[in-house]
Amino acid sequence: MNLLVWTLAVPLVTAAFGSFGGPRAFKEATMVGGLTLTFGLSMATAGQFLHGAMPSAFADALRVDGLSALVLVLCGFVGVLSATYGAGYLRRNEARKLVTPRMRREFYGLIPAYVFAMLLVSVSNNLGILWIAVELTTLASVFLVTFHDRDTSLEAAWKFLVLGSLGLAFALLGTVLLFASGQGRLGEGMAALHWTRFMQVAPTLHPFILRLGVVFALIGYGTKAGLAPMHTWKPDAYREAPSPAVALMAVGMLNGALYCVLRIHLISKAALGPEFSSGLLLTLGLLSVLIATPFILVQWNLKRLLAYSSIEHVGIMAVGIGLGAEAGVFGALLHMTYHSFAKPVALFSAGTLSQLHSSSDFNRIGNGTFTRAPIASSLLVLAAIIITGSPPFGMFFSEMTILRAGFLGPHVTATAIFLAALVVLFCGFGFQIGRLVLGPPRDPSDRRKPLPERFDLAMGTVIAAAVLAIVSAFYLPAPLLALIRAATRVVWEGA
Amino acid sequence: MTRDILILCAAGMLVSAYLMVGQRALFTAIRLYGAQSLLLGIVAATMALSEGRHDLFVTAALTIMLKTILIPWFLMRVIDRIGIHREIEPFLNVPASLLVCLGLTVVGYRVSTGFPAAAGDVSHHLIGVALSMLLIGLFLMVTRKKAITQILALLTVENAVFLVAVGVTSGMPLIVELGISFDVILAVLLLGILVHRIVDRFESMDVSRLSNLKG
Numbered sequence: 117m118n119l120l121v122w123t124l125a126v127p128l129v130t131a132a133f134g135s136f137g138g139p140r141a142f143k144e145a146t147m148v149g150g151l152t153l154t155f156g157l158s159m160a161t162a163g164q165f166l167h168g169a170m171p172s173a174f175a176d177a178l179r180v181d182g183l184s185a186l187v188l189v190l191c192g193f194v195g196v197l198s199a200t201y202g203a204g205y206l207r208r209n210e211a212r213k214l215v216t217p218r219m220r221r222e223f224y225g226l227i228p229a230y231v232f233a234m235l236l237v238s239v240s241n242n243l244g245i246l247w248i249a250v251e252l253t254t255l256a257s258v259f260l261v262t263f264h265d266r267d268t269s270l271e272a273a274w275k276f277l278v279l280g281s282l283g284l285a286f287a288l289l290g291t292v293l294l295f296a297s298g299q300g301r302l303g304e305g306m307a308a309l310h311w312t313r314f315m316q317v318a319p320t321l322h323p324f325i326l327r328l329g330v331v332f333a334l335i336g337y338g339t340k341a342g343l344a345p346m347h348t349w350k351p352d353a354y355r356e357a358p359s360p361a362v363a364l365m366a367v368g369m370l371n372g373a374l375y376c377v378l379r380i381h382l383i384s385k386a387a388l389g390p391e392f393s394s395g396l397l398l399t400l401g402l403l404s405v406l407i408a409t410p411f412i413l414v415q416w417n418l419k420r421l422l423a424y425s426s427i428e429h430v431g432i433m434a435v436g437i438g439l440g441a442e443a444g445v446f447g448a449l450l451h452m453t454y455h456s457f458a459k460p461v462a463l464f465s466a467g468t469l470s471q472l473h474s475s476s477d478f479n480r481i482g483n484g485t486f487t488r489a490p491i492a493s494s495l496l497v498l499a500a501i502i503i504t505g506s507p508p509f510g511m512f513f514s515e516m517t518i519l520r521a522g523f524l525g526p527h528v529t530a531t532a533i534f535l536a537a538l539v540v541l542f543c544g545f546g547f548q549i550g551r552l553v554l555g556p557p558r559d560p561s562d563r564r565k566p567l568p569e570r571f572d573l574a575m576g577t578v579i580a581a582a583v584l585a586i587v588s589a590f591y592l593p594a595p596l597l598a599l600i601r602a603a604t605r606v607v608w609e610g611a
Numbered sequence: 612m613t614r615d616i617l618i619l620c621a622a623g624m625l626v627s628a629y630l631m632v633g634q635r636a637l638f639t640a641i642r643l644y645g646a647q648s649l650l651l652g653i654v655a656a657t658m659a660l661s662e663g664r665h666d667l668f669v670t671a672a673l674t675i676m677l678k679t680i681l682i683p684w685f686l687m688r689v690i691d692r693i694g695i696h697r698e699i700e701p702f703l704n705v706p707a708s709l710l711v712c713l714g715l716t717v718v719g720y721r722v723s724t725g726f727p728a729a730a731g732d733v734s735h736h737l738i739g740v741a742l743s744m745l746l747i748g749l750f751l752m753v754t755r756k757k758a759i760t761q762i763l764a765l766l767t768v769e770n771a772v773f774l775v776a777v778g779v780t781s782g783m784p785l786i787v788e789l790g791i792s793f794d795v796i797l798a799v800l801l802l803g804i805l806v807h808r809i810v811d812r813f814e815s816m817d818v819s820r821l822s823n824l825k826g
Contacts, residue, residue, distance in 0.1 A: 248794055267813070274805055275824075296779040306786055328725075
């Protein structure tokens with residue numbers, strides 16, 4: 117059987133095993149083993165691509181080009197991190213007798229299922245399958261949002277599902293309109309919705325219907341990526357979902373949704389010229405960065421803070437693509453890669469702090485966490501330094517690449533606003549994390565004592581992820597860099 | 612003849628959307644949704660007959676089975692279990708809502724004039740109706756408080772999308788359509804489960820009460 121099919125089949129089988137009962141060690145081993153194997157397979161698939169083959173399956177409905185390969189590998193990577201940290205996360209809760217059998221079933225079943233759906237998104241060459249896969253990611257993650265079964269998690273899940281379904285209804289309308297704009301030239305059957313088919317007939321697509329379709333599809337998939345103004349589900353879902361699931365949302369889902377946005381953008385670019393969808397992406401991206409700014413400054417919850425940071429970063433990537441320069445596209449994809457390395461460290465260390473204090477609200481955690489949980493606090497500070505784009509880490513360079521492309525191109529005013537927002541965001545995020553970690557404890561007497569920090573599986577995962585994030589800043593493996601270049605070629609030249 | 616049936620059904624769908632806006636009893640709103648889906652099924656079947664596209668028969672059968680029977684039955688069961696039967700006063704009262712919807716219909720028809728004339732005047736009507744329904748669905752979603760009404764609004768939007776698919780493209784590839792139907796069913800199921808949990812927890816399904824998470 118095809119390597120690509122195996123890559124998708126393994127997480128699906130893992131999910132099936134996980135949702136049945138069984139001893140804990142078995143379930144942990146299945147999830148971690150299954151998702152590690154998945155990561156290996158996704159790297160092997162990307163390796164096939166780098167050796168000149170174009171892995172595909174089911175009559176080209178699934179197809180791996182440069183962009184797919186990059187998103188696939190990053191998604192597989194975060195899958196392993198989530199599984200390992202997730203096993204440790206659940207162990208900590210088991211030790212405190214907080215885990216019910218329902219939770220175990222949902223956790224071990226839904227996390228691999230979510231990974232499966234995201235991998236399917238990243239290799240879809242068919243706009244219909246792409247839509248179905250994105251809907252599957254939504255459905256797989258709803259019960260991860262309600263995982264802790266609090267009042268607020270129901271609220272978050274409701275917003276997540278309703279807004280997500282609405283976004284997907286828009287994306288579906290966009291897909292239907294794109295199909296309609298072909299006016300029969302796309303042909304019959306499954307192949308008519310292939311992205312490659314769209315690219316072949318792009319110049320003959322009906323411009324008015326196509327424009328309408330592109331707007332709906334970009335807003336629809338933008339909702340899943342968390343682009344403003346359809347981002348409001350994100351802070352709620354991030355706060356309520358357990359951190360391993362949030363990592364999947366913040367990296368895998370974000371990259372996957374951006375992948376959908378890029379596919380639509382490329383069709384639009386080939387048919388209508390670069391201005392139309394680039395302008396839209398630039399606007400949405402800039403709006404996301406600007407909207408995230410005030411909320412980061414006044415934030416009251418650690419995980420919501422990270423949600424707004426993720427809205428900011430998807431905005432940065434959208435701006436990079438929307439600038440309409442090859443360097444901007446390269447910067448955006450580089451940013452996506454560095455973000456995938458750094459974000460899990462931030463989420464896992466923040467998740468550890470929240471778990472020790474049984475809450476992620478700033479006033480429940482209390483300032484000065486460094487004295488109580490030095491390892492997790494240091495890791496959080498490290499992650500904050502990386503994801504705010506400080507030198508010498510990778511995100512500084514990717515942001516510089518985007519800014520340089522912007523100031524050399526036609527959108528100088530937009531780039532200037534973008535730069536100003538980035539500076540404010542840097543200060544705001546630094547202030548929030550600095551206050552939390554180093555600030556003086558307000559009143560040491562009236563707070564409940566947090567749990568002591570222990571070196572366990574989850575902590576080991578965070579440290580490993582942090583090492584990888586630091587190493588990646590100075591040394592990107594040659595194959596990974598080749599993938600980023602190949603993806604840039606896809607986004608810039610459309611092939 | 613075909614033309615008349617299509618236009619009649621499309622008009623019926625639009626009317627059902629208006630009635631849904633004017634409706635406070637949840638059972639009636641669900642029945643209206645069922646009727647709307649039946650009309651969508653008839654549109655698909657008529658297209659299948661007149662254009663000889665047999666794929667569309669599957670779409671029609673699926674639409675009628677799932678959206679006319681299964682989903683309304685499921686939603687009614689949810690309502691019966693939780694024992695809440697009426698929508699409370701919406702954020703905007705009914706006459707004002709209907710006026711807004713009238714405006715939305717004009718917008719929908721205006722946008723539909725941009726579609727190519729070659730598609731014929733029937734599909735022009737279908738697109739006009741579909742876009743109006745889409746906007747009305749969005750409007751319902753933001754002005755209503757009950758969780759069930761929000762689900763119905765979402766489903767109305769989804770019906771509108773299918774009307775575009777059937778009316779303009781004569782149907783998407785069959786396997787894609789099957790996948791979409793499966794996902795929609797699953798989404799409704801999950802929404803139903805969430806409504807259950809929300810009612811259990813808050814003893815109400817006013818989504819306006821779900822407002823603890825801000826900032």
